[in-house]
Amino acid sequence: MIEVRCAGPDDGDVLGEIHAASWEAAYAPFFAPDFAARGVRSRRTRWHARIAEGTGTILLAALDGRPLALSVSLPSPTRPGLAEIPTFYGHPDGWGSGIATVLMTETLCRLHDDGFTRVHLWTLRDTPRSRRFYTRSGFTESGAERTYDFGDGNALDQVEYERAC
Numbered sequence: 001m002i003e004v005r006c007a008g009p010d011d012g013d014v015l016g017e018i019h020a021a022s023w024e025a026a027y028a029p030f031f032a033p034d035f036a037a038r039g040v041r042s043r044r045t046r047w048h049a050r051i052a053e054g055t056g057t058i059l060l061a062a063l064d065g066r067p068l069a070l071s072v073s074l075p076s077p078t079r080p081g082l083a084e085i086p087t088f089y090g091h092p093d094g095w096g097s098g099i100a101t102v103l104m105t106e107t108l109c110r111l112h113d114d115g116f117t118r119v120h121l122w123t124l125r126d127t128p129r130s131r132r133f134y135t136r137s138g139f140t141e142s143g144a145e146r147t148y149d150f151g152d153g154n155a156l157d158q159v160e161y162e163r164a165c
Contacts, residue, residue, distance in 0.1 A: 012048030022089035068094030112165040
């Protein structure tokens with residue numbers, strides 16, 4: 001059974017573990033090993049502060065009681081009137097289980113209920129798993145591209161996806 005709820009103040013550690021495990025599996029290969037290891041450690045510890053900030057809606061999805069996926073959504077800081085999903089991660093233990101699909105559906109429903117009609121997100125060009133997921137979730141490429149530097153001076157190409165809420 002998959003359950004989705006808003007993350008609370010006590011969820012920082014579990015959000016950090018989901019983010020770190022997913023980022024390590026999907027993104028670490030793009031970086032030097034020492035930078036990737038620092039990135040994984042950083043993702044494990046940043047969520048208590050993010051929850052306390054109260055910026056956006058943080059959803060946590062659990063499969064049979066085990067939290068395995070998270071999303072963050074908020075008004076887009078760059079596209080007035082649109083929502084943005086700046087963070088969407090699933091622990092590798094949940095890949096293929098359907099938990100990400102349920103979480104995306106709930107994320108989109110909440111955005112719609114909050115009055116948004118469209119949403120966008122960015123993902124790395126060279127992450128075929130995430131790109132397939134977003135396409136299956138009804139997103140299409142907007143045609144916009146940008147580079148993003150995770151802090152190692154190595155800018156990576158990103159593509160933007162968009163869809164109705």
